[in-house]
Amino acid sequence: MTAVDDRPATEIGSSRKRKEDQRLITGRTKWTDNIQLQGMLHLAMVRSPFAHAKITAIDTSAAAAAPGVSAVMTGEDVKDIQGSLPNAWPITADQKAPPHPSIAVDRVAFAGEIVAVVVARSARAARDAAELVDVDYDELPAALDLKESAEDTVLAHPDLGTNKSAFWQFDSADAGTGTAVDDAIATARDGGIVIEREYRQQRLIPAFMEPRSFVCDPTGEQITIWSSTQVPHFVRIFTAATLGIPESKVRVIAPDVGGGFGGKLQYTPEEVIVTLAARKTGKPVKYTETRSESLLSAHHGRDQWQRLTLAATKDGTVTGLKVDLLADMGAYLGLVTSGVPILGAFMFNAIYKFPAYQFNCTNVFTNKTWTDAYRGAGRPEATFAIERLMDELAAEVGVDPLEIREKNWIKHEEFPFTSVCGLEYDSGNYEAATARAKDLFDYDGLRREQQERRDRKDRVQLGIGVSTFTEMCGLAPSRVLGSLSYAAGGWEHAEVRMLPTGKVEVVTGASAHGQGHETAWSQIVADRLGIPFDDIEVLHGDTQVAPRGLDTYGSRSLVVGGQALVMAADRVIEKAKPIAAHMLEASVDDIEFSGGTFKVKGTDNGKAMAEVVWAAFTAHDLPEGTEPTLDAEATFDPSNFSFPHGTHLCATEVDTETGAVKIRSYVSVDDIGNIINPLIVEGQMHGGIVQGIAQALWEEAVYDDQGTLVSGSFVDYTLPTSADTISFVTDNTVSPATSNDLGAKGVGEAGCIASTPAVVNSIVDAVRPLGINDIQMPCTPERVWRAIQSAGSQQ
Numbered sequence: 001m002t003a004v005d006d007r008p009a010t011e012i013g014s015s016r017k018r019k020e021d022q023r024l025i026t027g028r029t030k031w032t033d034n035i036q037l038q039g040m041l042h043l044a045m046v047r048s049p050f051a052h053a054k055i056t057a058i059d060t061s062a063a064a065a066a067p068g069v070s071a072v073m074t075g076e077d078v079k080d081i082q083g084s085l086p087n088a089w090p091i092t093a094d095q096k097a098p099p100h101p102s103i104a105v106d107r108v109a110f111a112g113e114i115v116a117v118v119v120a121r122s123a124r125a126a127r128d129a130a131e132l133v134d135v136d137y138d139e140l141p142a143a144l145d146l147k148e149s150a151e152d153t154v155l156a157h158p159d160l161g162t163n164k165s166a167f168w169q170f171d172s173a174d175a176g177t178g179t180a181v182d183d184a185i186a187t188a189r190d191g192g193i194v195i196e197r198e199y200r201q202q203r204l205i206p207a208f209m210e211p212r213s214f215v216c217d218p219t220g221e222q223i224t225i226w227s228s229t230q231v232p233h234f235v236r237i238f239t240a241a242t243l244g245i246p247e248s249k250v251r252v253i254a255p256d257v258g259g260g261f262g263g264k265l266q267y268t269p270e271e272v273i274v275t276l277a278a279r280k281t282g283k284p285v286k287y288t289e290t291r292s293e294s295l296l297s298a299h300h301g302r303d304q305w306q307r308l309t310l311a312a313t314k315d316g317t318v319t320g321l322k323v324d325l326l327a328d329m330g331a332y333l334g335l336v337t338s339g340v341p342i343l344g345a346f347m348f349n350a351i352y353k354f355p356a357y358q359f360n361c362t363n364v365f366t367n368k369t370w371t372d373a374y375r376g377a378g379r380p381e382a383t384f385a386i387e388r389l390m391d392e393l394a395a396e397v398g399v400d401p402l403e404i405r406e407k408n409w410i411k412h413e414e415f416p417f418t419s420v421c422g423l424e425y426d427s428g429n430y431e432a433a434t435a436r437a438k439d440l441f442d443y444d445g446l447r448r449e450q451q452e453r454r455d456r457k458d459r460v461q462l463g464i465g466v467s468t469f470t471e472m473c474g475l476a477p478s479r480v481l482g483s484l485s486y487a488a489g490g491w492e493h494a495e496v497r498m499l500p501t502g503k504v505e506v507v508t509g510a511s512a513h514g515q516g517h518e519t520a521w522s523q524i525v526a527d528r529l530g531i532p533f534d535d536i537e538v539l540h541g542d543t544q545v546a547p548r549g550l551d552t553y554g555s556r557s558l559v560v561g562g563q564a565l566v567m568a569a570d571r572v573i574e575k576a577k578p579i580a581a582h583m584l585e586a587s588v589d590d591i592e593f594s595g596g597t598f599k600v601k602g603t604d605n606g607k608a609m610a611e612v613v614w615a616a617f618t619a620h621d622l623p624e625g626t627e628p629t630l631d632a633e634a635t636f637d638p639s640n641f642s643f644p645h646g647t648h649l650c651a652t653e654v655d656t657e658t659g660a661v662k663i664r665s666y667v668s669v670d671d672i673g674n675i676i677n678p679l680i681v682e683g684q685m686h687g688g689i690v691q692g693i694a695q696a697l698w699e700e701a702v703y704d705d706q707g708t709l710v711s712g713s714f715v716d717y718t719l720p721t722s723a724d725t726i727s728f729v730t731d732n733t734v735s736p737a738t739s740n741d742l743g744a745k746g747v748g749e750a751g752c753i754a755s756t757p758a759v760v761n762s763i764v765d766a767v768r769p770l771g772i773n774d775i776q777m778p779c780t781p782e783r784v785w786r787a788i789q790s791a792g793s794q795q
């Protein structure tokens with residue numbers, strides 16, 4: 001127990017250790033795979049080894065006769081039940097989307113697609129029997145290369161007649177938010193600077209720690225689903241819609257969830273199948289994917305080609321940016337597949353204030369695993385492009401990369417600032433974050449060392465990478481989502497329940513899966529209501545307990561869900577005031593609330609919150625007409641996004657003989673407004689920075705010419721370990737957000753948005769004197785070495 005005197009002066013801002021970690025790290029929690037139910041059956045999937053093929057025959061007889069098998073299901077059995085989301089986000093009215101059966105019916109469109117399902121008494125029996133399912137395929141040509149697929153060379157879905165799902169454009173001249181980009185480019189070609197580049201965002205895999213796992217129990221009045229999901233509320237809605245039953249008959253529980261990073265923001269075929277199998281057998285059914293299945297068939301992320309044209313004056317003032325994007329959807333559209341590039345569309349201008357911008361995006365189907373949200377979703381791609389271009393512009397003008405950025409960024413006194421995309425950046429201070437980062441990094445000292453190494457022609461060169469980023473998060477104002485045709489809103493819900501003993505239950509619609517909400521939400525309520533931190537319990541992730549909510553993604557939970565919580569807590573105070581006034585024999589207008597006590601203004605005469613709660617509970621002596629409960633709820637729909645920003649600096653040593661890259665130091669100074677819990681925030685930054693570094697240096701989902709995922713295990717998909725990383729220096733500056741009472745901005749994605757360009761910029765900076773201005777990600781030693789060799793052979 002924390003002694004009262006040991007309590008921090010305010011909970012908000014204190015580095016409380018996460019209360020959820022006790023059960024997580026001592027194994028005293030239940031993950032979905034730990035759920036055991038009476039008579040439970042287990043499920044195994046038969047997946048296509050081919051990227052594109054006709055299914056000509058399926059023989060399930062041997063599997064059905066195998067020991068312990070209760071049922072075998074094929075696409076024919078479930079073809080009338082569409083559990084998929086082919087048009088959840090129609091970014092255009094004519095968006096094309098193939099039907100996405102939970103189990104393939106007569107054709108498979110990616111290697112890993114489910115073709116049959118075996119339900120058996122044990123997971124082992126199901127897996128053994130699945131091997132007996134005999135499927136005949138006629139292989140079809142597969143659309144694999146993104147650029148070729150955009151030309152319709154081979155069709156991923158022949159019935160669609162094209163691989164193009166949709167074309168989406170934003171043009172600042174048409175939107176009235178700026179001028180025409182082609183004019184800016186034409187002017188720049190005539191006496192200014194035009195930088196044209198093509199960058200590749202390789203395909204990545206979210207690679208969460210806990211593989212996806214689902215349990216469905218159909219035996220009660222309600223269907224109960226346990227799911228390792230980020231979005232229990234969405235799963236409930238889609239399950240009800242798929243089965244044609246009321247939501248009240250579906251309960252979805254997301255117990256502790258071991259990470260998601262956007263990869264569990266989905267309603268998957270696997271979830272549909274578990275539910276259908278449970279309904280068919282009348283028994284609880286569990287499915288937990290293997291790591292290989294997870295890498296193969298849980299959705300992937302990124303995968304874009306970006307063609308960029310930046311226009312500037314001779315002195316390096318940016319005058320326009322044109323972006324032509326090809327985005328790989330993979331074989332199907334999931335919940336936000338089509339919208340991921342659009343989330344990036346509003347961020348290519350980043351912290352800069354150029355007047356002309358055009359974004360052209362073509363979404364393309366291929367015969368690969370479908371893509372969807374992966375930490376940052378759209379914003380890392382945009383940030384990478386503009387931050388790489390700013391370095392190219394600095395090199396062209398012949399000035400330091402920070403100088404070119406400062407020349408173009410929005411100045412502190414210019415906030416609030418409406419960007420060329422029409423977004424209103426409410427607050428920020430790029431000067432302060434950059435100055436602090438330069439200091440912590442010893443920017444000038446490292447630049448000197450770099451020059452010395454260059455002069456000495458050292459084998460190991462030093463590179464300095466800069467990334468001054470911003471992002472829009474806190475998804476999202478519902479009207480904005482509506483204007484982009486997204487199917488859902490962006491509000492969040494919270495409830496504060498005042499228990500008779502003076503303790504508090506908080507119910508939130510956010511669904512944490514590693515972010516530490518139980519701790520941060522307790523800190524917010526503790527301060528707001530003057531209740532001890534340990535007396536607050538946060539309930540979430542169960543649609544029976546928290547029926548209203550829109551879950552966790554897009555770094556939204558604090559700035560949207562936290563604000564709903566503040567509003568609910570304030571309503572508790574407002575409800576309590578007349579009772580306190582009655583108890584204190586004073587007028588309501590004379591009552592003030594602070595530090596957990598209602599006081600008559602200007603006196604010491606007061607009542608503690610706990611006393612008022614008890615009075616409300618017993619209801620023996622309440623003012624006439626008073627409701628005998630102080631519980632309150634609130635729903636908050638934000639009026640704006642939140643715009644965290646920061647300056648990340650990376651120093652890299654590049655061995656010019658082997659291509660080996662070693663990160664020497666990394667400093668991040670982030671402005672995420674007011675901070676609720678600095679320890680959680682530091683953890684979020686560390687995790688995000690490593691994920692971004694991993695994109696720059698190591699991770700890539702690689703397919704062979706047949707469309708087989710080659711990097712299908714952690715041996716080949718090089719997820720970093722702590723041994724691969726260094727200690728970061730992280731710090732913060734504070735420009736409070738104006739869109740919520742906490743003054744907070746989101747942090748969950750910031751690290752991975754900022755770090756990728758910081759690292760790649762540092763590598764290119766190290767080898768630029770050799771005549772290199774780009775290295776494709778991941779910058780493996782081989783790629784770096786090849787770039788050095790080919791630059792050398794051209795000199």
Ligand code: MCN
Pocket residue numbers: 208258259260261262374375376513514515516517520521552553554555556557558559672673674675676677678680681684687744745746747748749
């Ligand atoms: N926080 C804070 N002060 C701030 C901002 C945030 O104390 N000014 C705290 C919040 O209270 C919360 C945490 O930081 O405990 C993250 O808050 P927020 O930025 O609101 O992000 P969300 O809670 O909505 O989480 C989503 C975000 C996303 S989009 C991805 S992807 C991601 C991430 O969080 N996936 C994660 N972080 C992850 N962390 C873990 N462990 N696992 C994942 O899958």
